[in-house]
Amino acid sequence: GKPPSSLAPVDPLKLKALSMGLSKELKIILIKMQSAGRQTFNISEVEEQRIPLCKISIKNTATEVIRACKGTRVKGKFKESFLLPAFSVKPNIDIEIPIPREKLNPPTPSIYLESKRDAFSPVLLQFCTDPKNAVTVIRGLAGSLRLNLGLFSTKSLVEANSDHAVEVRTQVQQPADENWDSSGSTQTWPCESSRSHTTIAKYAQYQASSFQESLQEEKESENEEEGEQTSDQSAATKIIKFGTNIDLSDPKRWKPQLQELLKLPAFMRVESSNNMLSHVGHTILGMNTVQLYMKVPGSRTPGHQENNNFCSVNINIGPGDCEWFAVHEHYWEAINKFCEKHGVDYLTGSWWPVLEDLYSSNIPVYRFIQRPGDLVWINAGTVHWVQAVGWCNNIAWNVGPLNSYQYQLALERFEWNEVKKVKSIVPMIHVSWNVARTIKINDQDTFKMIKHCLMQSIKHIQILRDQLVAAGKKICYQSRVKDEPAYYCNECDVEVFDLLFVTSENGSKKTYVVHCEDCARAKSPSLAGVVVLEQYRIEELMRTYDSFVLVSNTS
Structure with missing residues (x-):
């Protein structure tokens, strides 16, 4: 009644x-x-x-x-959990046995596709989503699938939508495996960057002039006498700008770009029936829509797991390379402890792991270069951080393949977010x-x-x-x-x-x-x-x- x-x-x-x-x-x-x-x-x-x-x-x-x-x-x-521990499908990773130093830099699984047909093979999906594989690089995928990456070049972006908004992070340029504190005396975890806004046209101008400057500097240093070389230490800290989170969700504004991505195998697409993010029923910017990143050398995406531990797809448009670091989901709590120790929030803060800290804690780190046309598949829950080696653009989005490992990790993070009072974007x-x-x-x-x-x-x-x-x-x-x-x-x-x-x-x-x-x-x-x-x-x-x-x- x-x-x-x-x-x-x-x-x-x-x-x-x-x-x-x-x-x-x-x-x-x-x-x-x-x-x-x-x-x-x-x-x-x-x-x-x-x-x-x-x-x-x-x-x-x-x-x-x-x-x-x-x-x-x-x-x-x-108050009861939505998860049943008995149903867990996480891989058994033995952390008791110390890993010898040379094994702490394991080779990254890299797949070279012989033909277009290989990209659509169920074996590829199985490999990428295997809980044991934290990250997979698919070399030259753009070439195999005849993807026209030129559609995402800075020139094309300016022609398509020059006044489109770009979020800018101002950062200190430093080597990829270093992160110095403000005094420049010791390596640390927190990595600061301030936020501002600009447009595609203005960032494009900055990206191009930064490249020209570098050519100029190279030319000058070639002409300089050996004796006049300044040592790296005394070189002033260089401040760079990274153009991030550029929203490519509008199908009217970005029609040719989004259409090109339909050439990808279904499990990598922005939308597909077996992708949990296609069943949200509404847009989650950057997750079930495409985001673009415009970079100069040194541009950093600090350490993180994806929202709710979803998988992510990232394609380097080029012309320069990116350097990636990745750690299996199994070790996230150890990394969380390092963040706590250094006073930076694991879920919402900005941090760049000190590699030595990870190695001394017996944590293996995948480290690899993503060249133009390479697709990086970040498996569910993988902790990763990225730095641009050259001048390049990247496109990225999330996918949630409907398998037990992905579903479990997504729900685990859903419940952990609630404990930490952080919003679960999914x-x-x-x-x-x-x-x-x-x-x-x-x-x-x-x-x-x-x-x-x-x-x-x-x-x-x-x-x-x-x-x-x-x-x-x-x-x-x-x-x-x-x-x-x-x-x-x-x-x-x-x-x-x-x-x-x-x-x-x-x-x-x-x-x-x-x-x-x-x-x-x-x-x-x-x-x-x-x-x-x-x-x-x-x-x-x-x-x-x-x-x-x-x-x-x-x-």
Whole structure:
């Protein structure tokens, strides 16, 4: 039935009794019996089979999950992980055994494609997404696929959209394996860069004149007498500008550029049916859209894992090279500890690892050069940092191949972000439900993880719902519209799925603000002045849950 309106005077005890009464019902079935020619009814009691909540698993139906929730007394907030440790698919990497020094610089898996056909081979997808392979370089991919990278050259970009916005990072130029503190006396982790804005045309001018200057300097140093050589140490610190996060999402503005990228194999494309980011239902700039980087030598992308540990694709347009450093996901916590020790935030700060620190902690580092036309595939969760060797442009975006390793790492980071009060750019609960609605999964590990996440989601929703109704809080159903984004709490940035706690800021009808339950209660413990909206009928979620089944490979 309809929950009582919060406006009517309600006796909370009566409500509580009512909700408790409902949760323990005896099913009575009337059975027709023929007795000496007369029909009589016999009353038969059928005790509903209720499974305790702690015994519920993905083998249970949605109805059983809901019934178990209704029979549970949850004090305070129901807080359980969306992940089940037993389902983990992470590779076993032995960290106890010390790695000899020469093995701390392992060779980077580099693939040379013989033909265009090789690019579309399932073996390539398998190799790139293998949890053991942190990073794969596909050499000369642009040539194999006849990609016209000229479309992304500085000249073409200026011709296409000269006044387009560019974010600029001002940095100190230094060798790729060094990162000096401000006094220049010791190597350190924090690496500072200040942010400003310009346009493609203006940055293009800077990039070109920086190249001309360098030619000039080279010429002069050739002409100089040997004796007049200045030593590198005394050379003044050179300040450079790096043009970053240039948004190429607009299909009208960048039509030829985006069309060219459709030549890539499906698993590398910006959009494909097996890419979780194509099931978000809205744009996430730089993740399910292309971003461009314009560089001069020394331009640095500091250390990071991708948002929610998604994979990333990066193509060097040239003409210069880039140098990459990468570490397997397995070691991220050790790197996090170094960041803490150096007072820089791992998730949101700017840091450049001191290689010696990594080696002395037994952490292997992949180090390689990306030449023009090379594609770098960063596997899920790989920690990486990049520096331009020459003058070049790069294009990059994220993909979320629907496999168990990617899904697990994305959910792990989703939960870690919540602990750290950092926004998960990918709304994983929203995405998981969308995937369950639209994709047939034939891999058992992936299926179990997603199904478990949906089950946990239903539990969260049902228990919260029952608590609200028991407290006499009205819940208003308001179904979602096409392209409606996922919601995040205005205060703590956690994803808010299905049950939205909404207030109107300074009483104006125009601005509605979404909160999670905790932040809504922090403002108003009784939720007075808070409207609770429900975006999905529980029956709808139950149907999706029950019809999400493992599909056999043959079908």
